[in-house]
Amino acid sequence: MNKQLITIIVLVLFSFVLSAQGQDETRSIQTWKVQKYDVSATLPSDAASRSAGFTAVLSLRNISGKSAGSLTLRISPFADITSIKINDVSTDFTKSEEKVGSAGSLQRIAMRFPAINADATLTASVEYRLNLKENTSLATISPIGTQFLPLSFWYPTPTSWFFNRGGDRAPFRLRVNSPGPTVLTSGVETTSGFDEKINGQPYFVSGSWDLINSSGVAVYGPKSASNEAQKRIAELAALFAEARTFMSGTLGAAPEAPLKIIVVRRGAGFSGGGTVLIDESVLRRSKIDSLTATSIAEAAAKIWLGGSVTTSGEGYAILQEGLSRYLATQFIESKYGKDVADNERLRQRTAYAAVSKRDGPMRASSPLDDFFYSQAANKGAMAWRLLERKLGKADFSAILRANMADGDLNMAELRMAFSSAKDIVDYVLDQTTEMNLLVGIPQVVGDTSKVALRNTGLLDATITVKATTASGQIIESPTTIKAQSYGEVSFKSPSPIVRVEVDTEKLYPQFEYSDDVAPKELSDSDPILAVKRAFDKQDFAGAEKIALIVLKSSPRTDDVRILLGRALLALGRNVDAEREFKAILEEKLPSSRSLAWANVGLGETAARSGQNDEAVRFAEAAIVADAEYGASLAARNLRNRVGGTTSIDPTVKSFFADFDRAAVSNRKADVDALIMPGEASKFAGGIAGGTEQWQTQVRQIDRLDANNLLVETNLTIKLLTKDSETGMAVFRLTRSGNGWKLSGVETFELR
Structure with a gap:
């Protein structure tokens, strides 16, 4: 040798x-792995109180492989720790700050104690109070409902929620002493609280709901839901049940986790342990929107991924977020059709393209990175689609199930399990997105058109190139473009080739998609943005032209079709615009924004033809859909323009008379007495002490449910050092006891 x-x-x-x-x-x-959380909470009985008391008992196992005599817990900086016990012995502790980027900071609680052997367990009991200045989508304390989601950092845990190998997840028990509102979380409800037997991060919400059981799903909806809202509830429940059944086809038998849908004002999209939070406005729309359907399908997948099966280690989010989104999209395809699923893939692709030029390798990304969630969910979904395409559905599912059998799924093991697709796994995990697939303009040689191809990425790309002839014939040619290399395909056709597209299925993550087509049609990877650029410049003819190009190849792209309809309306082509708006409402799974603007558009076309009652009906559908600020404002202006009116509750007029007096009294306590605790705090702070004039005229009232109203007003105000202002303001009022309290400022268009 x-x-x-x-x-x-x-x-x-x-x-x-x-x-x-x-x-x-x-x-x-x-060092420490959470075995179980046991959390007790006492919510305030005083309606004005902004703090709640907690006792959290953590069962921890030493996984460091050596003895350990120290523990550091993370919790919200707004937590006031009163005592800590380790194995029932009071322990001294120190506090410090841990910066977590744009998310702010965490409070670190460190303590020492006699060493615990490797693989041994201990219990850490923490008593504390949590103080909230104002309510957010993550944390709320209110007499009508309290909410604590994991990313409010409301409970202590050893591993940061932003750790790039995944935060702590474990079974949990939760007991909440609530003075009135019903408390909900995932898991099984017992006489003393809730037991979540699969892994999760503790959370709970409280409020006032009516329970409807449908399709084996418990849906907690608003009190006295309308008939239309009950239809949406039944549809949502059926969707959740179907999604879980679909997931079991790939991931195996479903874990024993009760399915729940909780309708909320804030925090929609969060899910855990078979429970998903859905925005209240979903029940007021004419159909389920795409984002809600995707959230429910992902919640079904996460019963396994991160629930009954832990997902940890480098690249954990590719499993928890990416695989969940991939499977959710597959479910949408099975239920609504491939064209609808392709529209969802377009949304995912363009969302990722927005960060693709500045993200890093997926295995090293963490929630501290601003591109993390877009990358993990969207690029991750594309990666899983690539893998399944290469391996075949049966082998893909078999490998996942085999590696889930021990209750743990991680990318280190899957690298080996997917050895036959090692090039793909290594590329998506270890490399930034350097791929750009380019296609050249066809060059005619005799009766053959030759098309040049290029792949700038580090991975071979096996794709389909599609050619369209002048006569409309479609010709497809499969090929592989080697990594960082060039290729060529040829097409024989008596009719000239007028358009070619590379990777027609858009299998590969790229940092640029606009040059997938020749001759080049768009300058943006995001087709919606391409149309919107022209629309925002009031180049409505240009917007129409670009929209028609996009819709020719992607006819189900409702976000582009709605811009087309609005452009046509601006051009005065009412009949054409009406056709596009109606097509949106007939879509199987449009975005909520498209639904709202379609109703605005149909209201405008009705108004132009003198059908004012119809115009009001469409405007009010857009208002209660509450999908986008611009659509809601346009709908309100339309309703007022055609003379639409609503019934005015005298108790609401009385409330605003009281509010006007409180505002000009310049006594903060008087204003605060009329506002739901924790709500609109900045608004209230801007009024007290500096108001010379405050006059509210109630114009319209839109009832959201039995306990909530949107009140449109014409408001005239004069603040110190400022000129008098007047305009539309929309306030949310919530029933509290026998009266109303202001719980939100939805619109404030004063000039």
Whole structure:
């Protein structure tokens, strides 16, 4: 054996030793693993109180491989820790701050105690109070409902929620002493609280709901829901049940987790343990929107991923977020059709393209990165689609199930399991997105058109190139473009080739999609943005032209069709515009924004033809849909323009008379008495002490449910050091006891 070969062998062996040591160091990053959370909460009985009391008992196992005599817990900086016990012994602790980027900071609680052996367990009991200045989508304390979601950092835990190998997840028990509102979370309800037996992050919401059981799903909807709202409830429940059944086809038998849908004002889209939060406005729309359907389908997938099966280690989010989104999209395809699913893939693709030029390798990304969620969910979904395409559905599912059998799923094991697709796994995990697939203009040689191709990425791309002839004939040619190389395909056709497109299925993540087509049609990877640029410049003819190009190849892109309809309306082509708006309402799974603007558009066309009652009906449908600020404002202006009126509740007029007096009294306590605690705090702070005039004229009232109203007013105000202002203001009022309280400022268009 020559010296050179011996040297190579020694270097290889040495690299294996270093690799093994590196893996051991990686494993030892975490010292404590949460086995279970047991949290008790006492919500305030005083309606004005902004704090709640908690006792959190954590069962922790030492996974460091050596004895450990210290523990650091993370919690919200607004938590006031009163005591900590380790194995029932009071323990001293120190506090410090841990910066977490744009998310602000966490409070670190550190303590020392007699060493605990490797693989042994301890209990840490933490008593604390949590103080909230104002309500947010993550944390709310209110007499009508309290809400704490994981990213409010309301409970103590050893691992940061922003750890790039995944935060702590474990079964939990939750007990909440609430003075009135019903408390809900995932898991099974018992006489003493809730038991969540699969892994999760503790959370709860409280409020006032009516329970409807449908399709095996418990839906907690608003009190006295309308008949139309009850239809949406039944549809949502059926969708959730179908999604879980679909997921079991890939992931195996469904875990024992009760399915729940909770209708909320804030925090929609969050899910855990078979429970998903849905925005209240969904029940007021004519059909389920695309985002809500995707959220429900992803919630079904996460009963397994991150629930009954832990997802941890480098690249954990590719599993928890990316695989969930991929499977959710597959479910949407099975239920609504491939064209609808392709529209969802377009949304995912363009969302990722917005960050693709500045993201990093997926295995190293963490929630601290501003591109993390867009990358993990959307690029991750594309990666799983690539893998399934290469392996076949049966083998893909079999590998996932085999690796889930031990209750843990991680990318380190899947790298080996997907060894036949190692090039794809390594590329999507370890590399930034450097791929751009380019196609050239066809060059005619005799009766053949040759098309040049290029792949700038580090992965071979096996794709389909589609050619369209002048006569409308479609010709497809499969090919593989080698990594960082060029290729060519040829098409024979008696009719000239007028358009070619590379990777027609858009399988591969790219940093640029606009040059997938030749001759080039768009300058943006995002087709919606391309149309909107022209629309915002009031180039309505240009917007129409670009929209028709997009819709020719992607006819179900409702977000583009709605811009087309609005452009046509601006051009005075009412009949054409009406056709596009109606097509939106007939879509199987449009976006909520498209639904709202379609109603605005139909209201405008009705008004132009003198059908004022119809115009009001469409305007009010857009208002209660509450999908986009611009659509809601346009709908209100339309209703007022055609003379639409609503019934004015005298108790509402009385409330605003009281509010006007409180505002000009310049006594903050008087204003605060009329506002729901924790709500509109900045608005209230801007009034007290500096108001010379405040006059409210109630114009319209839109009833959201039995306890909530949107009140449109004409408001005239004069603040110190400012000129008098007047205009539309829309306030949300919520029933509290026998009266109303202001719980939100939805519109404030004063000039």
